[in-house]
Amino acid sequence: MDDIKVKINDLTLHYGTNPALKNINMEIPEKMVTAFIGPSGCGKSTFLRTLNRMNDLIDNVKIDGEVIIDGLNIYNKDIDVVNLRKKVGMIFQKSNPFAKSVYDNVAFGPRINGISQRNKLDEIVEYSLKQAAIWDEVKGRLHNSALSLSGGQQQRLCIARTLAVNPDIILMDEPASALDPISTSKIEELIHELKQQYTIIIVTHNMQQAARTSDFTAFFYLGELVEFNKTEVMFSNPAKRQTEDYISGRFG
Amino acid sequence: MDSKLERSMNKELKSAKEVVSFNKRKFRFSDWFAEKVIKTVAFLSIAVVILIFIFVFREAFPIFKMDKNEAVSTELLVQESYGGAETANEPVKTTDTQVDNSNKVQTTGEKPSSTLFSKTWMPVSDNPRYGIWPLFLGTLKVTIISLLFAAPISILAAIYTAMFAKPRIREVIKPVIELLAGFPSVVIGFFALMVMATVFQSIFGYASRLNAFVGGIAMGLAAIPIIYTLTEDALTAVPRTYTEASLGLGASRRQTAFYVVLPAAVPGIFAAVVLGIGRIFGETMIALMATGNAAMISINPFDSVRTLSATIGAEMAEVVFGDTHYSVLFLIGSLLFIFTFALNALAEFYFRNLVIRRYQSKK
Numbered sequence: 001m002d003d004i005k006v007k008i009n010d011l012t013l014h015y016g017t018n019p020a021l022k023n024i025n026m027e028i029p030e031k032m033v034t035a036f037i038g039p040s041g042c043g044k045s046t047f048l049r050t051l052n053r054m055n056d057l058i059d060n061v062k063i064d065g066e067v068i069i070d071g072l073n074i075y076n077k078d079i080d081v082v083n084l085r086k087k088v089g090m091i092f093q094k095s096n097p098f099a100k101s102v103y104d105n106v107a108f109g110p111r112i113n114g115i116s117q118r119n120k121l122d123e124i125v126e127y128s129l130k131q132a133a134i135w136d137e138v139k140g141r142l143h144n145s146a147l148s149l150s151g152g153q154q155q156r157l158c159i160a161r162t163l164a165v166n167p168d169i170i171l172m173d174e175p176a177s178a179l180d181p182i183s184t185s186k187i188e189e190l191i192h193e194l195k196q197q198y199t200i201i202i203v204t205h206n207m208q209q210a211a212r213t214s215d216f217t218a219f220f221y222l223g224e225l226v227e228f229n230k231t232e233v234m235f236s237n238p239a240k241r242q243t244e245d246y247i248s249g250r251f252g
Numbered sequence: 253m254d255s256k257l258e259r260s261m262n263k264e265l266k267s268a269k270e271v272v273s274f275n276k277r278k279f280r281f282s283d284w285f286a287e288k289v290i291k292t293v294a295f296l297s298i299a300v301v302i303l304i305f306i307f308v309f310r311e312a313f314p315i316f317k318m319d320k321n322e323a324v325s326t327e328l329l330v331q332e333s334y335g336g337a338e339t340a341n342e343p344v345k346t347t348d349t350q351v352d353n354s355n356k357v358q359t360t361g362e363k364p365s366s367t368l369f370s371k372t373w374m375p376v377s378d379n380p381r382y383g384i385w386p387l388f389l390g391t392l393k394v395t396i397i398s399l400l401f402a403a404p405i406s407i408l409a410a411i412y413t414a415m416f417a418k419p420r421i422r423e424v425i426k427p428v429i430e431l432l433a434g435f436p437s438v439v440i441g442f443f444a445l446m447v448m449a450t451v452f453q454s455i456f457g458y459a460s461r462l463n464a465f466v467g468g469i470a471m472g473l474a475a476i477p478i479i480y481t482l483t484e485d486a487l488t489a490v491p492r493t494y495t496e497a498s499l500g501l502g503a504s505r506r507q508t509a510f511y512v513v514l515p516a517a518v519p520g521i522f523a524a525v526v527l528g529i530g531r532i533f534g535e536t537m538i539a540l541m542a543t544g545n546a547a548m549i550s551i552n553p554f555d556s557v558r559t560l561s562a563t564i565g566a567e568m569a570e571v572v573f574g575d576t577h578y579s580v581l582f583l584i585g586s587l588l589f590i591f592t593f594a595l596n597a598l599a600e601f602y603f604r605n606l607v608i609r610r611y612q613s614k615k
Contacts, residue, residue, distance in 0.1 A: 054500065059419055086502030096493035099516060109501045112511065158497070165501055 005030035005169060005199045006051065011065035013046060013055070020046050022223045024065070028216070033191060033200045035214035035231065037207065039246070043223040044203045048171050051201065052088035053081050069169070086113070089167035093174040095154035097146035097161070102129075102138050105146045105157060109165035124164050132160035133190050152183025159190065170194065172202040176209065188213050207247060211235050219243045308589060312582035314574075315368070368580070373547035373558070375567065375577045382580040384587075386547040390464065390557030391533065394543060397468030397553055398532045402475040403525050409476075410483035415495075415509045426484065433477035441541035444470035449542065458554035460544055465553045467543030471532045479528040486520025487513055523603035530595040534588055536561040560584050 006028040013021040021043045028034050036044040046055065053074060055061045066073045074084055086109075097105050106125045115121060125142070129135040134156040138149070146157055155175060162170060172191075176184040191200055191213050204210050210217050211231060218228040219242070227234065227243045238244045370383035409429065413422045449466045452458075458465075490513045498508040514521075536559075544556025545566060564581050571578045 052500065054496065057496070057499065082502055082504045084502075085500055089502075090496075090500040092493060092496060092500075094493060096491070096497045098494060098497065098512060108498070108503075108511070112501070112503045112507045161497075161501065 003030040004028070005069065006201075007066075007068040009066040009068065011047075011050065011063070011067060013043075013050060013064075014062040015058075016060045020223050021050070024225045026218060026225060026228050028199065028201060030199050031195060031197070032215040033195050033202060033213055034216040034218065035210035036201065036203045036218050036220060037205075037210050037246070038220035038226075040205075042220040044218075044220045045173055047220065048173055048201060048203050049090075051169070051171055052085050052090055054085075054090065056081065086165050087167055088169045088171060089162035089165060091155070091158055091162060091170065091172040091175045093177055095151060095158050095178070097149075097154050097157050099145065099147055101143045102146050102149070102157060103142040106161050106164050109161060113165065128160040128164040129157075131163050131194070132156045133186065133193070134160060150183070152179050152186060155179060155183070155187060156190065159187075159194075163194075167198065169199045169201065172200065174203050174205060177205060184209070207249075219246060221246070305589060308582055308585045312579055312586045315576065315579040315583055368583075371549055373563070375580065380577065382576070384560070384580070384584060386549045387558055387560045387563055387584065388587075389549055390543075390547065391559040391561075393464050393551075393553065393557055394468045394471060394539065394559055395529060395532045397464055398472040398475060399525070399529060401469050402472035402479055402528060402532075405472075406476045406480035406524075406528075407483050407521060410480050410487055411509055411514065414484050414487035415513060416505060429477055429480050431477075432473065433481070435474070437474055437535060437537040438541070440470050440473050441538040444538060444542035456554065460546075460554070460556045462542055462544035462556060463554050464543060464557040467539055467557070467559075468553070470538045470542045471535050474535055474538060475528040475531045478531050479524045482524030482527060483517075483521050486517040486524060489520065490516045519603045519606035523599040526595050526599040526603070530592045530599075533595070534561055534592050536565045540565050560588055564588075 004027045008024055008026050008028075011021060011024040012019065024047065036048065038044050049055045050063060051067060051069075051074075055063065063075060065075075067075060069084075069088065072079070098108065100108075103125055106128050107121050110121055110124050115124070126135065126139075129138060134153060137153060138157070141148075146154065149157060155178075159170075159175075176187045179187065188209065191202065194200060195215075202210075202213065204213075214231045216228065217231045217234040219226045219234070219238075219240075221242055227238060227240050229239070234243065235247060238247060367381045368384055370381050371385050372381045372383045373386050374381045406429075409425070413425050417425065444466055445462070448470060449461045452466055452469075453461050456465075494512050494516060495508055498512040499505075503511070539559040539562035543559060543562065545558045545562060546556035547558040547563075548555060564584055567577070568581055571581060
């Protein structure tokens with residue numbers, strides 16, 4: 001049906017001796033929004049972080065299995081993690097702009113990639129901010145501190161910052177959980193826009209958000225992938241009892 | 253069995269309920285007592301510091317008041333009241349010659365305080381001069397050498413352990429460097445005196461064996477643990493989200509360390525360096541043992557120097573109580589006090605607040 005962007009084969013992850021993810025197999029389609037849902041502690045965030053090897057930062061993590069992106073297993077020994085993370089960008093739950101100006105935040109990625117011509121940077125910054133639908137709000141104060149922006153603006157700035165390194169895949173870890181409804185709807189609109197160009201994977205606690213924004217939904221429970229299907233199917237006619245219980249709010 | 257236990261517990265709870273009433277404030281002696289003791293100790297420690305401060309200043313103060321004659325008269329007064337001591341005799345002789353000199357030569361008839369800013373420190377000559385410039389500049393020279401040695405090493409070491417080292421290596425390096433802080437400075441001084449001085453002399457081939465360079469490096473060894481520990485704290489205090497954001501954008505570890513974490517920790521690192529300066533500035537034993545103690549003004553790092561603190565350490569034991577020299581030493585003490593106090597205050601209040609404000613402005 002669709003092109004597969006990410007293929008996960010028998011992925012198992014241990015924190016020390018605790019298994020956090022058990023035998024996960026799934027295929028994530030390209031240029032679609034895939035939502036991960038499930039109760040707290042079910043491993044969905046951990047799973048998201050395996051997709052750009054963010055778990056490498058945590059000690060005592062052991063990962064078995066394969067994550068294949070564009071035909072390459074990212075857990076191969078000679079994979080360049082730095083370049084992998086340029087291809088697979090990430091938005092965090094809490095917006096985390098650097099204590100720098102709006103401009104410098106967005107220009108950070110291009111700069112570390114060695115772009116230093118002013119007009120080129122200007123172009124990338126403007127383009128990224130426009131893509132993240134925040135340009136009109138910040139164009140007058142590009143050189144003010146990013147921390148002076150509101151929470152919702154900060155989160156969209158973080159999205160712009162990620163877009164500036166031109167990734168293929170954007171991972172979003174509960175990007176709107178700390179935001180008010182208006183900012184949330186802006187982020188959701190943005191996700192809708194961005195999926196034209198990017199493969200988006202979003203972790204969310206908000207069932208309606210998953211239903212509204214995603215094309216595919218995966219339900220995790222206790223480190224296992226319970227069900228993965230098109231969002232309409234998942235929300236109208238789930239195959240598993242557990243999924244139905246969770247979605248209808250009977251547990252979790 | 254279970255129900256029995258439950259019943260007895262219920263009973264206990266009930267009886268407890270009856271006792272607890274909060275309509276009247278109850279006097280709890282042990283709480284009251286503990287609070288008072290802690291309060292007293294806290295205020296006592298502050299009071300002690302303030303009293304030392306006042307004492308040092310009071311002892312230094314006469315230098316600004318006395319002119320030549322007054323200085324002599326106080327010395328005589330001292331001689332009277334403490335005349336029994338054997339040591340008091342000799343300085344009295346010098347004051348006599350002083351008086352002679354001032355009668356004969358016009359230029360030496362100046363107030364002792366006016367020699368304070370001269371370029372010679374000769375407190376026990378016939379014509380004593382209390383110029384603290386060579387001491388001050390010497391201290392400055394040693395401090396700069398020491399800092400140039402200690403700051404880069406400790407900051408780089410802190411960057412390594414905070415951001416690059418594997419946890420197991422960090423667990424070894426961090427305590428070992430911090431252990432150095434507990435090293436008695438006399439041991440470092442002895443090592444500098446016996447080993448470093450010789451080794452450096454054979455490498456650089458300078459004339460005087462003990463000099464600002466040897467002393468500076470040795471004092472740097474004493475300052476490294478302080479700068480290192482505080483820098484490490486500053487670096488690890490940078491929110492993890494910064495690191496994650498940077499790495500998530502495809503920055504390498506090095507780029508993350510130097511472009512994201514380091515700039516965010518700069519105020520904390522400044523505080524660390526400033527506290528390190530305070531440590532070097534006040535360091536006495538190493539200065540006394542390794543710097544050569546010659547009060548001279550020169551820019552050459554391989555010349556001997558005499559630092560402010562080493563001067564006090566070396567001369568205070570042999571000075572006449574109440575003498576001009578005595579007052580000058582206390583003046584030096586006050587200077588050291590003010591400098592270290594100012595440096596610590598700067599580090600504590602300004603830089604620390606800067607760090608806190610930086611992270612708190614993030615909603």
